[in-house]
Amino acid sequence: MNAQADEALFDPDFLRKLERLELLARKIFRGLVRGEHSTQRRGRGLEFSDFRRYQPGDDLRYIDWNIYSRLDRLFLKLYASDEDLTLHLLIDCSASMGFGEPLKFDYARKLAAALGYIGLNNLDRVGVRAFSAGASATLPGLKSKQQMATLLPFLLKLKSVDTTDFAGAMREFAANMRSPGVVVVITDLLGDDELMHGLDSLRYGDHDITLVQLLAEDEINPPLDGPLNLVDSEDRDSLKVTVDANLRQLYLTRLQTHLDTLEQHCRRHGIEYLRASTAIPFEDLVLKYLRQGRQWR
Amino acid sequence: MIQFAQPWALLALLSIPAIIVLYSLRPKRETILVSTNKLWREAFRERQRGFGLQKLLRDLSLLLLLLFALLLSLALAGPGWITSSTGRDAIVLVFDVSASMKARRDNSLLASSRFAEAKRQGLEIIDGLDEDASLLLMTSGRNATIRSAFEADRATLRSALGQIDATDETGKPRQALTLALSLLRNREKGRVVFFTDAAFDDDVDLDTSRIEFRRIDGPVDNVAITRFDFRAETGSEERHQVLVGVRNYTDKAVSTQLELELNEQRLLSHTLELEPQEHRNLVLPIDGRITGTATAVIQHEDALAEDNQAFAVVEGEQPLHLLLISPGNFYLESVFGALPNVSVTRLETIPGNFARLADRHDVVVIDRIAVPDLPPGSYLLIDTLAPGLPFVAEGAVTRPEIETRSDSAILRDIDLEGLEIQQAKRLRHVRESPGLQTLFGSGNTDLALALIENNVRLVFLGFDIADSNFPLQASFPLFLGESLTWLHAGAIQHARTQVAAGDPVTISTPNRQSELIVESPSGKSSTFSVQSGEQQFEATGQAGLYRYVTDSIDGYFAVNLTSQNESDIRPRAILPARAQPASTTAQAGRVNIALWPQLVLLAMLLLALEWSLWCWRGVSA
Secondary structure, eight states, X not given: OOOOOHHHHTOHHHHHHHHHHHHHHHHHOTTTSOTTOEEEESSOOSEEEEEEEOOTTSOGGGBOHHHHHHHSOOEEEEEEEEOOOEEEEEEEXXXXXXXXXXXXXXXXXXHHHHHHHHHHHTTOEEEXXXXXXXXXXXXXXXXXXXXXXXXXXXXXXXXXXXXXXXXXXXXXXXHHOSSOOEEEEEEOOOSOTTHHHHHHHHHHTTOEEEEEEEEOHHHHSOOOOEEEEEEETTTOOEEEEEEOHHHHHHHHHHHHHHHHHHHHHHHHTTOEEEEEETTSOHHHIIIIXXXXXXXXX | OEEESOGGGGGGGGHHHHHHHHHHOOOOOEEEEESOOHHHHHHHHHHHHHTHHHHHXXXXXXXXXXXXXXXXXXXXXXEEEEEEEOOOOEEEEEEEOSGGGGSBSSSSTTOOBHHHHHHHHHHHHHHTOOTTOEEEEEEESSSEEEEEEEEOOHHHHHHXXXXXXXXXXXXXXXXXXXXXXXXXXXXXXXXXXXXXXXXXXXOOOSSGGGEEEEEOOOOOOOEEEEEEEEEEOTTOXXXXXXXXXXXEOSSSOEXXXXXXXXXXXXXXXXXXXXXXXXXXXXXEEEESOOOEEEEEEEXXXXXXXXXXXXXXXEOOOOOEEEEEEOSOOHHHHHHHHHSTTEEEEEESSOOTTHHHHHXXXXXXXXXXXXXXXXXXXXXXXXXXXXXXOSEEEEEEEESOOOOEEOOOGGGTTOOOTTOOBSEEEEEEEOSOOTTEEEEEEOSSSEEEEEEEETTEEEEEEOSOGGGBSGGGSTHHHHHHHHHHHHHGGGOOOSBOSEEETTOOEEEEOSSSSEEEEEXXXXXXXXXXXXXXXXXXXXXXXXXXXXXXXXXXXXXXXXXXXXXXXXXXXXXXXXXXXXXXXXXXSOOOEEEEEEOHHHHHHHHHHHHHHHHHHHHHHHHHO
16 A cells, blocks of 8 residues: 655645635535525524424424414424534545555545635534544544644544444444534445445434545456455455456446445435545546536546 | 286376375465455355356366376276176187198098198188187198188188198198287187197197197108209219118008109119118219209109109309400400300400490400490409599509519419519509409509409409410419409309208399299299399299299209108197187187276376366356
């Protein structure tokens, strides 16, 4: 694994790209980063905005009894609320992120830096959480553009080690969040059996979730052949196998099935799903994916 | 029941564990760190489930290799399946065709010969041959001869038997029986039937369990000529002696008349009184110069008539054919004409067909005439040279003094003391020649040389004999005679004049390439194309006078039954008792069926199948 030198990860060229991204993002980053962004929130708020039909489990305090008396049907009042939006950047720091050319981990950190910069420039709070099966690192409550000087060093210090416990990390995050926000999870999501449970934990916290799945070119088109001993980077499990065209095809089929399952789960549960290869320049991903909101390779 | 001829070869089974070890050795795997191998594991499991055939094929390949090693090991051990079988019978009929088989079976007027009886019994066996049996015919004479291969067709066998006759040869039955048994080596069921009168001294006690002896008996009284030859008395060509050996093989005294003929003319008649078992050699004088063919006959009625006569060829000395090419030389013509047994042909120039003419003469003498290239032959060159010789003439030497002489046979008893030569060629040797010898010479030059080189025998005189007193010397005719003798030393007798029946005869022809015709006593002619100056003739099974004709030769040689062993027609050999009944029906026996060919074939098929599987796996991957 060739980790990009910390100094080169956020070099001047990268910073210039960030400036350009921020300007462009202002135009296209709607509904996510504007400080005066209005969002439909249940329950709280000072201005009435709309009604919606009552669903079991809703707070009875917001039932509009006048409508009920007239229509004999239960409706809830919705109120607009002006509040600051917190952008939560969750970065997978497991060992599997340390693969690819460029490394998925470096790519994830650049992506997090870019999104964090855009968020801070738009007066949003930005929080960064690095997760893996072991101890996680958190950088909460960045508020201003100047705090990029805090964000970048934090990202630089992160290492991709350890195994993945995606579900556990998501549960922990969801449990610690007092209020919903925008959550961008940057991960590779390969091989973890509890992926769906982890995503569900985030949903229960009523967050606006975007899942960015990063894949290395070697994972999409593995250049393996012959008798090999494949060692898992996280749990060091080894698999003796002879890779031939047949097995390679089976792997690709398995991979596609896994990705399709993920995508379907996300779509079904209102999670924005973006899949990208690290071969795509990260700035393109930021612009095009955030504009289109769909996977792009 | 299976038995192994080479059980030690089963050690090759140790190759089986070796194959397993080699097969199980996996190629070294490269360890690669991947982000996650979970998807690979799932793919691998899916392949294991859905592609069990591949696994099966991999194991099948190992199984085939193991089977191949097993079969090959067993094949090397020489397995054989022992079973009882009434399989194909194989019979070898061996007929004794030696001279004694010509003896009568009885004393009746129309008595057949012993051999005729043998053929009759042989025909019985052929006619009674089982359908699954095969038979081979052999004869035992001077040589053991196979007359037909193993054959099941009776008509073919009858025809082959019909062409077999007894000869005047001596027999070697042990040799024939050994050969017959070797033909049955690989046949569990097989036997030899030997038809003989047992009138031999050979030990035939071989593997007698497979030999059935059929003894043909008959009368045993016989009086025979055991020797017949002519020779000239020492020192005289006018007196000869004839040697005749006669033996009485009976137990009674006999009186018989011996008659000799020369060129079908009666030469002499002599009465013989022989005691029982007496062997007498007669030496009878004959006056006069005799030459031609001679016959000796004893007028005696006995069981074997073939040895009552003998033949001989009396040859005079063959003339030497000499070609003299000279413009005219009284001395040479006189000396050559006076030499005994020399036939001279004179020419004054070299003819156009010189080579052919030279080939037809024993010696060519060329006197003072330019010589062309010399074809192979014998030459006496006098004061002339030929191209290609290892010496040349450069000028002349006047009045050379003889200072050196060799001890060559040509100069034996020749006195050169008074030889005076007016002028001789000055010779210079131009190359080395191992066959060149100086006969005599002066200090300045060689005067006489002898050369043997490239099928050329040459005597060279470097001076005109008329320019010397050589012709007047007593040594001159001696020199010429010795030269001719030396030059004609390559000539050989055209043929031996007498051989025993069955012995080969070498016939020499005057020319290296000739056509030779040989006529047997029965009138059968054989023509040969001789390429090397001699031909070996082997069809001497019949006693009598054989005539041969080649380009310039018309000669005879005699073949005689002069074997005392064959003339003694009493059964003498101890024949083992018949081990098997004289039956041609198939008999049950133990058969060892070799299994190794089948095992090897099966092993090869398995190997081919394994290779096909390997190829198919490679293509399908």
